[in-house]
Amino acid sequence: MIPHFTLYSRSYCHLCQDMLDALNALRTPELPFTVDVIDVDADPALVARFDELVPVLFADLAQPELCHYFLDEARVRAVLAG
Template sequence: MSAPRITLYGRTGCHLCEEARTVIVAVCAELGESFTEVDIDTDPALQQRFSDEVPVTFVDGRQHDFWRVDPQRLRSALRA
């Protein structure tokens, strides 16, 4: 399997992060993709960069969304 194309930056206990994860899991299952997840609270630089924007999603190394993940928009980005 190839490297994950999606990275989800979030934090433990974040309800928006849980909602984003649910959308990402569903879209990945549908399209045969995978994702990786990073807890920003384990890295001070990430915590400073994304503190008020989590969850933040990256697709193919570029920032895609923050706060909410729209499944159709994510599908489109993965198909591009």
């Protein structure tokens, strides 16, 4: 099964774009993954939950976040390693 990430983000947020770019830089043919980027401003419930915390990255929405503001490469690599 290919790992999947969810990134809660904002369209005008440079930290959000930086995290997405850093995450995508980890993708290789040997370590594939998918990522959904969710705009928190499209849903009032997401704004209430995340607001100024974005960007926030999850590997499993039932588990705590992997990181926010900046990519935690070690945690992401641990998910990718299985």
